[in-house]
Amino acid sequence: MLDDTALDTVFRTARSYNGYTDQPVAESELHAIWDLMKWGPTSANQLPARLVWVTTDAAKQKLAEACSAQNKPKILSAPVSVIIGMDTNFHEHLPELFPHTDAKAWFDGNAELRAASAFRNSTLQGAYFIIAARMLGLDTGPMSGFDAGVVDAAFFHDTPAVRTNFISTLGHGDPASVYDRLPRPAFEKFNTIA
Template identity: 70%
Template sequence: MPFDTPIDDAAIAQLFTEGRSYNHYLDRPVEEAQLHVLWDLMKMGPTSANQLPARLVWCVSQEAKDRLAECATGTNGDKLRTAPVSVVIGMDTEFHEHLPELFPHTDAKSWFDGNRELREASAFRNSSLQGGYFVVAARALGLGTGPMSGFDAGAVDKAFFADTPSVRTNFIATLGYGDPASLHDRSPRPAFEKFNRIV
């Protein structure tokens, strides 16, 4: 079935033009089943050779959120402590071990064997893509997110990935039902001509 018809304006608004990043959330829980649905959406976004290197830790207990908050800088700690869910988006530099299952029609694993530099670059690039899909999938489900980079990555790795040394933190985020009352004016977005070239 071809999908060559644009989605409607309301959907575009929810995903992009009116979608916002949140620092504060309503006092409304996010059920574990919703996390599974969110993952099942975001995993469908394209990655190179279906690498799917993102490894997520969903911090739903207060203990886990507090532990993550201790790794954050500035006001991010409070955001992580009070959000319904806080999330670590990690990247597995040994993702290629799963390629025989995830990309079975060719020997893609051999492309990465013995080349750690290529694996690290691919893991970062494609887990970042998956992080973007995480944001869009959350918005599609009526949830809000607050992606952030103000944290000590080494401390997060030690706290959450000590038992999986091939996994390192890419970025972290909050997740919940965003509180519209907490929003400030949207930051500017540039016109096409400012940052784009057609050649």
């Protein structure tokens, strides 16, 4: 079992940040996040997430234009933003990623099943991204509040099977940018043991 420091870092004292310090994020840190998060489990090792690491001013401006008024300044001021996309043609990679059976055949000709699986498993991978970033000493600010069609057209126009799931900012969080800790319900409120 991990100690309380690790549990606090990943969950109990971790926060979603609305702003960051001026400390930069190195490209090697982006690779380190991926090299950790890629080990998180997905159904049949689908790994449908496709990440765009938004680091340049031009790319930040393009992404910010697709965001709500509240989220636009967060994108523009964060050292990095990450678009967590989902590849609805993930099944094409299953012969390599899940080689012990013909898992690709499960999804061939079934766009609805692929879309549901891509959404579910890329969301899992997005959560692994958040956890990996926290474990590596970085902070995140996951968000909705954007026009997915605009993001898709701007960043996934060459890969039409990839669609945006959600966006997150990334950096070293500014403690002044977080809200007071919001409540979390007790186990009994939302859980049933059957």
